[in-house]
Amino acid sequence: MATQPFSEMEPAWLSPGNFDDLGAATLGVTIVLAILSVLLVILRTWTRVSTGTFGVDDGLMIIGMCIFVACCVSTSIAVYAGLGTRDMYLQIWNQHAGVMYIIYFQITYAWSLPFIKSSICLTMLRIITEKKYRIIIWLSMAFSVASAMIGFIAVVALCTPLEYYWDQSIDGGWCAPVGIITGLSYFISAMSVVTDWTCALLPCVVVWNLQMKSRLKASVCAVLALGMVASAATIVRLPYLQYYNIKTNYLYNTSNIVIWSIIECGIGIVCGSLPSLRSLLKSWLGDKSSNGDSYGKSTGPLGQSGGGGRGHPGGSIKMGYLASRNGGYSTKISAPPRTQGEWVELDDDTGSEKRMITRTVEVTVNVEGEEVEGSTSRH
Structure with missing residues (x-):
């Protein structure tokens, strides 16, 4: 059965008596993180351009943010179609439309994550000069890109044509066993946890060994260590991956996967952008630098x-x-x-x-x- 046009969709989860908190929570988190990410990346870009320090890492973060916004749009439409709602409140067309936009979410999620993590890694390479640490960063970036691309290829290749995911009435269509998708999801999540912790802890080790005041070290490390929040989101998501294999209340259960994936990407953009905004915040607060650049x-x-x-x-x-x-x-x-x-x-x-x-x-x-x-x- 084909999905209905967007203009004909009726969000059953908003109907009286059919309200599901999970759908509303997914939509709320998605909108908040999308707006926050756009604002922070705009401020980051403005700061770097005005100080003449705009680099490849900033360009990658802009690309990652744009794809993340597309991911948030797909998620919002999926919620409108029925994501986060139990089967008893949905019609057949709701379930088909919800699955379609979940696939779009998975594709955009797989593309946004490598740009975000590569930007964070290149930012660390600006301040880290020791060869052994730089090798670790390059390896982390390579693993992040590789795992994300594996996920993308899996999504687009495991069902032929792609529309067969949500419309199995198509003649000649086929899909690989769902267990393959679930297994790849566990692998990608495990790789994501490793790279998140590497990107969060390695800068702290380097900064702590610098000749800086302890108070400044602590504040810088606290900002950099926020990346562990993204890792926590990935860990929380792990138990929900099993619901890819369960058809009952599929849109309700997979909403847990979607919301924690959105949190992972959004927090990644926030953590990657905050360190570059310190000089901007200081100028707004009227602080004057005393690093020797006055006349x-x-x-x-x-x-x-x-x-x-x-x-x-x-x-x-x-x-x-x-x-x-x-x-x-x-x-x-x-x-x-x-x-x-x-x-x-x-x-x-x-x-x-x-x-x-x-x-x-x-x-x-x-x-x-x-x-x-x-x-x-x-x-």
């Missing part, structure tokens, strides 16, 4: 002239007069310590610390043809 003037004792220069913690470039041995005057230029060597910076936070080599240079300029000695000191 100013310095003044000294009588006889010195203030010279403008690039500021830094500890001073700026100064110019003044020195008396020479022959009674003349020379110009003294004192350069402040400069950052040398390796340093680590997650953003423009004031709590970041840098390892630096201090270098002091004094240059003496001869005035009126008199010879004046110059000196240079390093330490």
Whole structure:
């Protein structure tokens, strides 16, 4: 039996006496996470573009967010058709339409997840330089993409034609045993849990070993560890995968799978976007960075002239007069310590610390043809 046009559908789950909380909960969670994801990705993109740091990871997150929105649209229509509602409240056409939009949900879910996780992995590669950690991240990204693509291929290949999923009156159509789909779902979920925990815990290990204030370490790790919430959603979903094999109350039971899958993707987008918004939040709160990117003037004792220069913690470039041995005057230029060597910076936070080599240079300029000695000191 073919499904009815969308304009002719009547949501039985909204009828008086037929209300099912699971359908309403699925719709509510889907709408909230879709709106939140769009807003955060827009803010993330605006922040990265305005600071000149837009990268491949941001582009992948935009693609993942767009596919996730399509996933949310499919889910919302599925709920309208009967997802989350028991069989006793549904007509045959409701069940067919619900299954059709569940298939669309599975396809868009399979495509959104690899883009989201790849974006998170590439973001971590921005700050992680140790080879062993980078290898782990690349492997996690590869496993995420591979498992998601296996899921997508399984959905589109296990029934021929695709419409046979929801309309088994089609002549010549066939579907593989449902147990294959269930087994692949367990495999993909297990891989997702492993990659989620890797993406959540590995950055925390790296950040905790950086030279940063403990308070800043804790806050950064807390944001990064939110990825474990996505993993928790995957774990909660595991017991419900068995309902792919049960036809009774199919739309009601599979709604549990859908809602936790939506939470997994939505939380992934939120966790992947929050770290890049710290500088934006600080600018809104009126905080000023003190990481050495301000300019100013310095003044000294009588006889010195203030010279403008690039500021830094500890001073700026100064110019003044020195008396020479022959009674003349020379110009003294004192350069402040400069950052040398390796340093680590997650953003423009004031709590970041840098390892630096201090270098002091004094240059003496001869005035009126008199010879004046110059000196240079390093330490």
